[in-house]
Amino acid sequence: MIPAKFEYIKASSVSEALSLLNKHGDEAQLLSGGHSLIPAIKLRLNQPKMVVDIGKIPGLDNISEEGNNIVIGANCTHHQIATSSVVQGGVNVLAQTAKEIGDIQVRNKGTIGGSLAHADPAADYPAVILASGAKIEVEGSGGKRTIDATDFFMGIFETALEDNEMIIAIHIPKSSGGVYLKFSQPASRFAVVGCAAIKNDNGVSIGLTGVADCAYRASAVESAYNGDAKAAAAHAVDGIEVMSDNFASSEYRAHLAKVYTERALNALA
Amino acid sequence: MSNYIGQSIKRREDDRFITGKGKYTDDIVLPKMTHLAFVRSPYAHAKINSIDTKAALAHPGVVAVYTGEDCGNFGVPCGWQVNFKNGDTMKEPTHPLLAVGKAKHVGENVVAIIAETLQDARDAAELVEVDYEELPAVTNPNAAIQPGAPQVHDDIPNNVVFDFALGNPKEEVDAAIDGANHVTKLDFKNQRLAPNAIEPRSYIADYDVTVDKYTLYTSTQNPHLIRLLMCAFVLGLPEHKVRVISHDVGGGFGSKIYHYTEEALVTWASKQIGRPIKWTSDRSEAFLTDAHGRDYVTTAEMGFDNNGKIVAFRVHSDANLGAYLSTFSTACPTYLHATLAQGCYTTPLINIDVTATFTNTNPVDAYRGAGRPEMTYMIEHLMDTAALEMKIDPVELRKINFIPAFDGVNQPGYQTQVALQYDSGDYHATLDRALEMVGYDQFRKDQEEARKNGKLLGIGFSTYIEACGIAPSAVVGSLGARAGLYESAHVRVQPTGSVSVFTGSHSHGQGHETSYAQFVADTLGIPMENVDIIHGDTNEVAFGMGTYGSRSLAVGGSAIMKSLDKILEKGAKIAAHKLEAAVEDLEYAEGKWTVKGTDKSIAFGDVSLTAYVPHDYPEGLEPGLDFSSFYDPANFTYPFGTHIAIVEIDKDTGKVTLKRFIACDDVGNVINPMIVEGQIHGGVAQGVGQALLEGVDYDENGQMITGSFMDYAMPRADDFPFFETDRKVTPCPHNPLGVKGAGEAGAIGSTPAVANAVMDAISHLGIKDIQMPITSERVWKAMNS
Numbered sequence A: 001m002i003p004a005k006f007e008y009i010k011a012s013s014v015s016e017a018l019s020l021l022n023k024h025g026d027e028a029q030l031l032s033g034g035h036s037l038i039p040a041i042k043l044r045l046n047q048p049k050m051v052v053d054i055g056k057i058p059g060l061d062n063i064s065e066e067g068n069n070i071v072i073g074a075n076c077t078h079h080q081i082a083t084s085s086v087v088q089g090g091v092n093v094l095a096q097t098a099k100e101i102g103d104i105q106v107r108n109k110g111t112i113g114g115s116l117a118h119a120d121p122a123a124d125y126p127a128v129i130l131a132s133g134a135k136i137e138v139e140g141s142g143g144k145r146t147i148d149a150t151d152f153f154m155g156i157f158e159t160a161l162e163d164n165e166m167i168i169a170i171h172i173p174k175s176s177g178g179v180y181l182k183f184s185q186p187a188s189r190f191a192v193v194g195c196a197a198i199k200n201d202n203g204v205s206i207g208l209t210g211v212a213d214c215a216y217r218a219s220a221v222e223s224a225y226n227g228d229a230k231a232a233a234a235h236a237v238d239g240i241e242v243m244s245d246n247f248a249s250s251e252y253r254a255h256l257a258k259v260y261t262e263r264a265l266n267a268l269a
Numbered sequence B: 001m002s003n004y005i006g007q008s009i010k011r012r013e014d015d016r017f018i019t020g021k022g023k024y025t026d027d028i029v030l031p032k033m034t035h036l037a038f039v040r041s042p043y044a045h046a047k048i049n050s051i052d053t054k055a056a057l058a059h060p061g062v063v064a065v066y067t068g069e070d071c072g073n074f075g076v077p078c079g080w081q082v083n084f085k086n087g088d089t090m091k092e093p094t095h096p097l098l099a100v101g102k103a104k105h106v107g108e109n110v111v112a113i114i115a116e117t118l119q120d121a122r123d124a125a126e127l128v129e130v131d132y133e134e135l136p137a138v139t140n141p142n143a144a145i146q147p148g149a150p151q152v153h154d155d156i157p158n159n160v161v162f163d164f165a166l167g168n169p170k171e172e173v174d175a176a177i178d179g180a181n182h183v184t185k186l187d188f189k190n191q192r193l194a195p196n197a198i199e200p201r202s203y204i205a206d207y208d209v210t211v212d213k214y215t216l217y218t219s220t221q222n223p224h225l226i227r228l229l230m231c232a233f234v235l236g237l238p239e240h241k242v243r244v245i246s247h248d249v250g251g252g253f254g255s256k257i258y259h260y261t262e263e264a265l266v267t268w269a270s271k272q273i274g275r276p277i278k279w280t281s282d283r284s285e286a287f288l289t290d291a292h293g294r295d296y297v298t299t300a301e302m303g304f305d306n307n308g309k310i311v312a313f314r315v316h317s318d319a320n321l322g323a324y325l326s327t328f329s330t331a332c333p334t335y336l337h338a339t340l341a342q343g344c345y346t347t348p349l350i351n352i353d354v355t356a357t358f359t360n361t362n363p364v365d366a367y368r369g370a371g372r373p374e375m376t377y378m379i380e381h382l383m384d385t386a387a388l389e390m391k392i393d394p395v396e397l398r399k400i401n402f403i404p405a406f407d408g409v410n411q412p413g414y415q416t417q418v419a420l421q422y423d424s425g426d427y428h429a430t431l432d433r434a435l436e437m438v439g440y441d442q443f444r445k446d447q448e449e450a451r452k453n454g455k456l457l458g459i460g461f462s463t464y465i466e467a468c469g470i471a472p473s474a475v476v477g478s479l480g481a482r483a484g485l486y487e488s489a490h491v492r493v494q495p496t497g498s499v500s501v502f503t504g505s506h507s508h509g510q511g512h513e514t515s516y517a518q519f520v521a522d523t524l525g526i527p528m529e530n531v532d533i534i535h536g537d538t539n540e541v542a543f544g545m546g547t548y549g550s551r552s553l554a555v556g557g558s559a560i561m562k563s564l565d566k567i568l569e570k571g572a573k574i575a576a577h578k579l580e581a582a583v584e585d586l587e588y589a590e591g592k593w594t595v596k597g598t599d600k601s602i603a604f605g606d607v608s609l610t611a612y613v614p615h616d617y618p619e620g621l622e623p624g625l626d627f628s629s630f631y632d633p634a635n636f637t638y639p640f641g642t643h644i645a646i647v648e649i650d651k652d653t654g655k656v657t658l659k660r661f662i663a664c665d666d667v668g669n670v671i672n673p674m675i676v677e678g679q680i681h682g683g684v685a686q687g688v689g690q691a692l693l694e695g696v697d698y699d700e701n702g703q704m705i706t707g708s709f710m711d712y713a714m715p716r717a718d719d720f721p722f723f724e725t726d727r728k729v730t731p732c733p734h735n736p737l738g739v740k741g742a743g744e745a746g747a748i749g750s751t752p753a754v755a756n757a758v759m760d761a762i763s764h765l766g767i768k769d770i771q772m773p774i775t776s777e778r779v780w781k782a783m784n785s
């Protein structure tokens, strides 16, 4: 568990971090909470030449209310999100989800920006981020832009972030009711299936994680839902290529996706 | 008088453990110490065409690089010889310190890199180029013996290590099964487990050229045996030139009994480079190379008469021993396993047949329970299954078949069909108590009610017996052990009356520094603070066989008792002299000798001072108060008990939740109830882990797909309810403390209780069995097929 050598630089601003990324390209990687990056480096599965620590950049760990949105800085830890009264008041489901992540150590260090950028197909946040219709604020050398959650997750560990872009904040519309239910993988406790259901003006929106190579909005469920949770949940994996691993075959995982969607819909109703 | 025995005295060692002050091998830093990293085989089976170490050697900080060619003549031995049924010696391939010619499992050591820092060693390891030619691999013990299977060792046909049988003649057993009124037959897979001690293996070897001596610091359960095996069978060193030290050890569960290749390699290499060398396993290496446990594929049948009495028990197993024979691997599926086939029952005919095989997997050896959990799982799972099939209550079925109570004193021990003679037991007692604790009648009502409401509740039983403190040496020797299984103890009374106890057993979580001090202090009638327990250093302790198989108190404790007897016997002579009385007129209590019927007495400390300042002293008596003893037990000890699990199953997902777990164990006399309870709790957690969560899986190429805590499901506190435990006491009749051993009982008894509870919850749906680990998916599939 000894990493290959790398250079470590602590960035003091977003612009410093971005210029380092620009200068060193593929060789440099951002570090926030380190709870995904460092294990990979220790196992030498990932061997960056330079690690740019953005963990202490001022202003990236704020949580605030902006109109109808809750804005969460990329460096906010899971613990911060779980215990923030602003988050609990505006999108309680996100606070509840944060509580389900890993253990205390992970929640104290791991960040929402790191989790979203890492895009583990079994991570918890993406289900809620999708269901809530959040937008991800990113910044690159070309300036700032926002990405819709539905466009953000693209595959296993793959996002819409450009090479030299970083996440600045997540903008989440407030919602009055939402649930996140997960069936944990017994070893890692990541989601085998995690279902977020959130009430919106048109009914409900559903985000599913753990099921496919990346989290997705279960629109087929949303449009089918008219109060009959079981019938709607039957569409949970429509058009989805369901993953298979040592803990859940695709058949079982698809079944769990339906069960958890049904349970989430029932819990919401 | 007893001040300490039977008290839950807090463990003295915990002070240093929970404040981070323990001294583990990796904490030790020696001057000029170098660090070793391995290049390990990424293939389960591959020919090594060539190894290019030039770039690694040129890397800054690298001190030496070794391949199998450099140390190819050494091999670590197996410690137990089991012969084929026809008398031929088992097949024992050389287990080289570094692979020679072929790599035979993923993770096998191929190249050793020694450097100034661990960083240098690891970096240089990446520069080694090994030209492998991948070969087909075999990982399943049953597949390994089929014609045409890949050959792990070119010179060992069909991958068979040995075949083995124990019990009554096969024809008689076959006939009884054929003629039985009912036969319950199950196929079992006792899956492979990773022991996962929290402290990974760690070794430091330090060769001192000035005196031509070696010191090996090692995280082992067994320092003297490591020294014996390494000196006599691997490196050919005289033992007086080698000191083995194992300070604090963070758990072993069996995996640190064995002599590993890495231990011998660092010791050998330390002399080559003339500097100390440290190697500490990381967690990934631990998953790949710490000896695994279990891994049997079995078919077992139990025949019953029309009253539910067992008429015969027949088993055939293929046991996977991995690519090489680890120290006690061969004893596990044979003498530690087949000998337990009697269970607690009066089964008149038993035959156990085992084929042990090589595969392209990490070596398998004893893991908490060692052969006994596997057998207990079969017997107890068959019992509950048979009860369901015959529509007899599982409790009733046990009561019909139990061996009647016997204390081993007024009633003789119970002679089994499989070599052992049980010492004492009262199987009804723990069962009755456990039934009371669980509220059995009420549970059956709750269960029926729950079923009406669409909920799946189940109860499972396990009335286990186990065999600890394996002995006597002559018997185990005749069964193939290449070591004795006695224990040594040296008690040194210091002149001022404090006591140093040197024991050959070894504590790595068991709390010996506390429980031993309790009975020593009580026996001598002195304060516990005056007693020190010393273990884990071959220079301090004369000899020892280490700790495993729940042997420490029963064997090691008894050796200490022998030395204490000698101390008190000699002390009485000195006391008699000082008190001007006859030895026969003295009594010893509360730390002093008193002339019976008088108030004339002399304290233990005054006697010990006299022994070392022998001015006014019995004629002809040697000075000093210091005795060594060796204790070779007359028999094993046989703890037993009843475990009951209650589970609930989510019928939508198949997820099993353990709702309650009741354990009533009888481990003989108890010195420290808290420590015993802790052992039971930990053991139960591991046993439930096997039932529901754990399992090492290799894919068809022999790649381990469960090589991290993200992929290998270790049980966690929130997987369990609080365990409800109680005890019965049937003293061991043949050792001075009357103790039986508590280290493995939890792991042996619990697994079948949980598996049985699952089946009790769902068998009414027409499900016959589910293999372990009983994962949600397996339950769901069974309910939906």
Ligand SMILES: Cc1cc2nc3c(=O)[nH]c(=O)nc-3n(C[C@H](O)[C@H](O)[C@H](O)COP(=O)(O)OP(=O)(O)OC[C@H]3O[C@@H](n4cnc5c(N)ncnc54)[C@H](O)[C@@H]3O)c2cc1C
Binding pocket: A029, A030, A031, A032, A033, A034, A035, A036, A037, A038, A039, A054, A074, A075, A100, A101, A102, A103, A106, A109, A110, A111, A112, A113, A114, A115, A116, A117, A118, A120, A122, A123, A124, A125, A161, A165, A166, A167, A168, A188, A189, A190, A191
């Ligand atoms: C034991 C353990 C258990 C866990 N259990 C769970 C669980 O149950 N559920 C779950 O969802 N997760 C779990 N995690 C993952 C955890 O949530 C991580 O914290 C998270 O995935 C990554 O966040 P981080 O801040 O640690 O990111 P880091 O590890 O620092 O970085 C991760 C990746 O994101 C990039 N990155 C970081 N910040 C930014 C940014 N602002 N912009 C662009 N890229 C960025 C990094 O370059 C890196 O590639 C677990 C982790 C561990 C170690």
